[in-house]
Structure formats: structure tokens, C-alpha cells
Amino acid sequence: MALLIGTDIVFGSNMPEDYVPLALHENDPFTMFKKNKDMVLLNDRPWNMEAQAHLLDDDITPNSCMFIRNNGHVPEKINPYTWKLTIDGESVKHKKTYSLADLKSKFKQHTYQLTLECGGNGRSEFDPPAKGNQWTIGAVHCAQWTGVRLKDVLEDAGIKSDAVYIGYHAVDEHLSYDPNKEPISRGCPMSKALMDETLLAFRMNGKDIPLVHGYPLRLVAGGWPASVSGKWVNRISIRNKVHDGTKMKGSAYRIPCKPVAPGTKVKDEDMCIIESMPVKSLITYPRSGAMFNLSKALTIRGHAWAGELEVSSVEYSIDFGSTWKSCTLKKPVNRLAWQRFSATIRFSQTGYYEIWAKATDSQGKSQPMLLPGWNPKGYLNNACHRIAVKVK
Ligand SMILES: Nc1nc2c(c(=O)[nH]1)N[C@H]1C(S)=C(S)[C@@H](COP(=O)(O)O)O[C@H]1N2
Numbered sequence: 001m002a003l004l005i006g007t008d009i010v011f012g013s014n015m016p017e018d019y020v021p022l023a024l025h026e027n028d029p030f031t032m033f034k035k036n037k038d039m040v041l042l043n044d045r046p047w048n049m050e051a052q053a054h055l056l057d058d059d060i061t062p063n064s065c066m067f068i069r070n071n072g073h074v075p076e077k078i079n080p081y082t083w084k085l086t087i088d089g090e091s092v093k094h095k096k097t098y099s100l101a102d103l104k105s106k107f108k109q110h111t112y113q114l115t116l117e118c119g120g121n122g123r124s125e126f127d128p129p130a131k132g133n134q135w136t137i138g139a140v141h142c143a144q145w146t147g148v149r150l151k152d153v154l155e156d157a158g159i160k161s162d163a164v165y166i167g168y169h170a171v172d173e174h175l176s177y178d179p180n181k182e183p184i185s186r187g188c189p190m191s192k193a194l195m196d197e198t199l200l201a202f203r204m205n206g207k208d209i210p211l212v213h214g215y216p217l218r219l220v221a222g223g224w225p226a227s228v229s230g231k232w233v234n235r236i237s238i239r240n241k242v243h244d245g246t247k248m249k250g251s252a253y254r255i256p257c258k259p260v261a262p263g264t265k266v267k268d269e270d271m272c273i274i275e276s277m278p279v280k281s282l283i284t285y286p287r288s289g290a291m292f293n294l295s296k297a298l299t300i301r302g303h304a305w306a307g308e309l310e311v312s313s314v315e316y317s318i319d320f321g322s323t324w325k326s327c328t329l330k331k332p333v334n335r336l337a338w339q340r341f342s343a344t345i346r347f348s349q350t351g352y353y354e355i356w357a358k359a360t361d362s363q364g365k366s367q368p369m370l371l372p373g374w375n376p377k378g379y380l381n382n383a384c385h386r387i388a389v390k391v392k
């Protein structure tokens with residue numbers, strides 16, 4: 001510790017065990033971002049952190065278990081009293097600027113629970129591997145967001161008939177600190193921007209949004225790659241063409257328009273922008289590796305989600321996918337929120353088992369057992385989640 005602080009800690013021997021000296025607090029992302037110690041740090045420049053499956057057991061994900069994905073530096077100085085949101089672009093009728101107080105007083109407020117999953121969640125399993133954060137299964141959360149409808153704000157400024165897309169701009173800085181570069185500036189077609197559930201949010205789980213998740217204002221577009229949900233948003237442009245901000249072009253957040261063999265080089269013009277995320281599920285109880293007694297039934301539970309669609313069923317298998325049984329599945333609390341599933345399993349004999357879960361969406365599409373189609377950037381891995389248990 002003294003090494004980290006750079007000098008001797010006088011009276012250091014009096015420090016309680018497990019005590020973290022204040023000087024170290026800001027270097028510790030778990031303390032700094034109020035995260036559970038079981039979260040997994042993937043990168044510290046920029047900060048990227050994912051959850052483990054058992055941390056995502058709550059119906060509403062608490063801040064402590066929400067993954068963090070940053071493309072640039074987390075902004076440091078934010079003054080909510082002087083914060084401004086500008087609506088501009090080729091297709092805005094009247095360029096307008098709102099303070100947070102304007103947004104809160106002029107427009108009706110709505111609360112939705114919204115599933116946000118990083119497009120690269122599951123990337124670590126692709127072969128040949130894809131560069132980028134090696135997310136396993138933990139880059140998803142379903143928090144409760146409160147704000148105003150993006151639609152109401154856009155309509156207040158006025159939308160010209162040639163509008164096709166919105167693009168967000170935010171105050172986080174590029175990793176190079178070059179003020180002319182944005183770390184990320186993405187968006188979505190007007191149809192998604194105008195949906196009831198697409199929010200300009202200023203609260204998360206009933207409190208101010210934590211800084212790292214977008215304080216004081218965040219775009220939240222549930223069911224789409226979470227990169228559409230701009231954090232620290234201060235400008236939204238109504239575009240007369242597909243938004244061309246940073247990470248909208250090339251292969252960023254795109255997959256081959258047609259499936260390709262693993263390792264194929266795909267031309268930019270053959271890559272299509274990811275829209276609604278695919279059906280997926282996660283077993284959040286028990287924790288993989290848990291041990292149980294043969295005499296007791298085991299009730300497993302988890303969440304399932306399907307982008308813009310609803311999940312229509314979830315099944316589980318304890319025999320490596322050769323037979324499947326139905327889980328109980330709840331309706332979402334609102335559109336674009338994940339859904340709780342559970343099932344009670346009675347094991348016939350002692351030994352090692354794997355429990356696999358597989359969800360199916362309302363259009364009949366199911367999760368692939370092992371890996372979905374390979375793509376150059378390793379997006380959209382919605383393979384079945386699997387846990388191991390031992391029965392004694
Ligand atoms: N301004 C800004 N917004 C952003 C990002 C970012 O780097 N800067 N990252 C995006 C990506 S890629 C993801 S997956 C989500 C992550 O949201 P979270 O950190 O709140 O979990 O934020 C999105 N919004």
C-alpha cells in the first residue's frame with residue numbers, strides 16, 4: 001500500500017484490516033463507481049467492467065451490478081444547473097436548447113425498465129477472436145429509467161418531413177483528449193427515436209443517474225445495442241441521412257449483411273448496422289459451480305430478453321441439449337424490459353450436471369446452442385447460457 005501511495009503510511013500498523021486509505025479510493029474503480037467487488041474489470045483506460053451472471057439476479061439491476069462501457073474518458077466536472085441540451089440538425093424545424101429544468105417542467109415524465117446490452121456482449125467466445133473488450137456474459141442490465149420521451153422533445157423543436165435518423169453528441173472526451181474528436185456519436189432511425197419507451201433520462205432506479213452511467217442526461221433506447229443509448233448527452237441532431245458520427249461507419253456496430261464463414265474479410269459496404277438485439281437469456285441463480293443435495297429440488301431462475309420483441313418461452317436442459325423442459329416465464333413489466341423465468345428441477349442421481357437455458361422470441365427465433373454466426377467485430381453472441389452444478 002505504501003508503494004501505491006508513494007510514501008510511508010505513518011501509523012500504518014494501526015489501520016484496520018480491509019481498510020482502504022482515502023488516497024487509494026480514486027484509483028479503485030470498485031469504490032469509485034460503487035460497484036460490487038465481484039464485478040470484473042476488463043479495462044482501465046477507458047473504464048470497462050462487466051457483471052457475473054449471479055450479480056444480475058435482481059429484477060431491477062442496482063447500480064452496483066451494472067456493467068460499465070466507456071469509449072472515452074468519463075467527464076469530471078458536470079454542473080446540472082448550467083447543463084444544456086440542444087436539438088439541431090438538417091431536419092429540425094427550429095433549433096432549440098433546453099436546460100434540465102426546462103425538460104423536467106415542460107414535458108411529461110415517464111418511467112420504464114429497459115434492457116440495455118452491449119452489442120459486443122459475448123465477444124470473448126468467437127473464433128477467430130475479435131478485437132475489443134472481451135465481454136463474457138455480463139454486459140447487460142435492466143435498470144429503471146425516468147425521464148421525458150425523446151419524441152416529445154423532438155416534436156417540440158419540430159421534425160421536418162425529410163428526417164430519417166437522430167444522432168447524439170455527448171461531453172465525454174476522446175482517449176487522446178483531442179477536442180476535435182468524439183469518442184462515440186451514434187443514433188437510430190426516426191422510428192426508434194419516436195417510440196414511447198425511448199427516453200431522455202435524468203434518473204435511474206429513482207435517483208440521479210450515477211456519473212459513469214451518464215449523469216445528468218442520458219438517451220435510453222432499450223432493446224437496441226446499448227451504444228445507441230448515449231451517456232452525458234448535450235446535443236441531438238435530427239438528420240436527413242443516416243447519422244455519420246464516430247462509430248457509425250465501417251465495421252463499428254455492424255455485422256455482415258449476409259452470413260460469412262469465420263475469418264472472412266468483409267468490405268465496409270457489405271456491413272449492416274445492428275438494430276434490435278437478438279433473443280437471449282441468463283441463469284442468475286444458482287451460481288455456476290454450486291453444490292446441491294439430491295434430496296432437495298433446485299429452483300433455478302434468470303432473465304430473458306429479445307430486443308424489440310417479447311420472449312415467448314424459455315426452456316432448460318440438464319442433458320446437454322438433448323431434451324428440453326419449459327420454464328415458468330413472466331410477462332415484462334413494460335415493453336423492452338427483461339422477463340423473469342424460473343424452473344424447479346429434480347435430479348435423478350448424484351453427479352455433475354450442466355444446466356442450459358434457451359429462450360425463444362415472439363417470432364419463433366431461439367438462441368443458438370453454442371455460437372451464432374461469426375462476424376468480424378464479435379457482436380451479437382446470444383448463445384445459450386450454461387452453468388455447472390454438482391449434486392451430492
Ligand atoms: N457518451 C457516451 N455514451 C455511451 C458510450 C460512451 O462511451 N460515451 N458507450 C456506449 C456503449 S458502447 C455502451 S455498451 C453503453 C454502456 O452503458 P453503461 O456504461 O451505462 O452500462 O453506453 C453507450 N453510450
Ligand SMILES: [Mo]
Pocket residue numbers: 069117118119120226227
Ligand atoms: Mo457497447
